[in-house]
Structure formats: C-alpha cells, structure tokens
Amino acid sequence: MTEEKSILVPILIGCGLFGLLCFLVCGGGLFFFVPRAMQQMNDVMQQVTQEMARQQMFEAFPDGWRAPESTVSEELLFPEAVGNFTLLEHDTSASPADFGLADREGRHAIYETALTNVEVYAYLADDSEQEKLSQVFQESLETNFSNHVTSTISQSNYRSTYFSVSPPNTTGWLWSSECWMFLILSDDQLAATTFLTEYLLTIQPPVINEPETAEETDAAKPAEDVEATPATPATEKGDFPPPPPRPETVHSTETR
Secondary structure (H helix, E strand, C coil), rough: CCCHHHHHHHHHHHHHHHHHHHHHHHHHHHHCCHHHHHHHHHHHHHHHHHHHHHHHHHHCCCCCCCCCCCCHHHHHHHEEEEEEEEEEEEEEECCCCHHHCCCCCCCEEEEEECEEEEEEEEEEEEEEHHHHHHHHHHHHHHHCEEEEEEEEECCCEEEEEEEEEEEEEEEEEEEEEECCEEEEEECCHHHHHHHHHHHHHHHCCCCCCCCCCHHHHHHHHHCCCCCCCCCCCCCCCCCCCCCCCCCCCCCCCCCC
C-alpha cells in the first residue's frame, strides 16, 4: 500500500504540472493573440469608416458645399434635427483642450440619439487661419494622446481630417470649407461620420434657381388653345353656288 502511494504521488504531481503548463501556454497565447486580433479589427473598422466617409462626401457634395452666411443664426446653424439626431443643447462652450482649439472662439451644440451623443463645434476662419488651426490640431493629437490615427481628404472645395484617439476613446472629424471649420467629436466611429454628412447637408442654404433662357421659357409654356374656326365645306368640281336672285321686272301699263 505504501509503494502504491509513493508511485501515485509523482504521477499526480506530474499531471498537475502538465495541466499548469498547458494553462500557462494557452493563457499566454490568449493574452498575446487577443489584443492583436482586437487591434486588427479596430484598424479594419477605421479603414471602413474612412472609406464610407469618403464616398458620402463625394456623393453629397459633387459640386461643392454651399456655406451658410457668417452671420447665420443659432437656429439655422444648429437645427432641431439632423437625420436621426436631435438637438440637446447649444451654447458657446470651448472645445476640449486636448484638441488645440480651446482658445478659439466658436459655437457649440450637442446632438443625441438613443445610443450615443455627438458634439459639434463651429468656428469662423479664413484660409490662412484654417491652415494654422489644422496644424495646431494635428500637433495636439500627437502630444495629448498616446494612440492617434488620422486620415485627411482634400478636395478643391473642402478639407476633411478623420481622427481616432485614445485614451479616452474618441472619434471625430475636423472639416473646413470657405469661411467655416467644424470639429465633430463622439465616442462612436459610425455616429461621428454619419452625423458630419447629415449636418453639412442640413445647414447648407437651398439652391437659388437661375433665370431661365427664352428658349427654356417657351418650351416650358403649355400650348395655348386655338379656337377652332369652322371650316368652309369644300365644293365639288363644277358645283358653283347659285347666282344671286335677279331683280323683279316692273311691268308698266298705259291707260288710253
């Protein structure tokens, strides 16, 4: 009995060590591969978001974005609804200091859905100011966030920079055109991208119809009704109207 116990103990110890080794190997593999897989999925998600935004921009503004007046009212700059987003509040709060625009005077609004919130900051800036602010913005992302990814879309009529930073996890856009710059912030990648396009489409002024040319005006007019003139019945060949009646002959009688 003693010999059996002496043999059983090493076996149990060996099995325990083998199980522990398997656990450490598998656990270490999980700790190694899971973060890499999650990072790859995040990278793919960012690429999909950027491409989706690029396509949305091309389709939404093929001829350029129409900017509202610099004196636009709060009601027009921050409408009550933007797509599925509803205006929660608007004020003149400064943007977070981490993005380098906190010293810039602007206007601010918060929009919400049932799932997430989006913040939008609106600034007035000319071309030279936009270039400077964009540079400050990029430097702030590199300085204030340990993880940061940016991608810029430049067109003749607008410039759009997508960014994803952490911690904390924040996604957004810095969009500029004509005299306006907009900073969009959200903790949801898709929400920030969807909101940007919907917002720009909502606040741009309506198209003013140009005067029509004379040809277009005439072509657009409905055909006027022409009164039907009764047609003179055609006469058959050799069928002439009867001659007018002759005057009656006056007979005079002489009295002898």
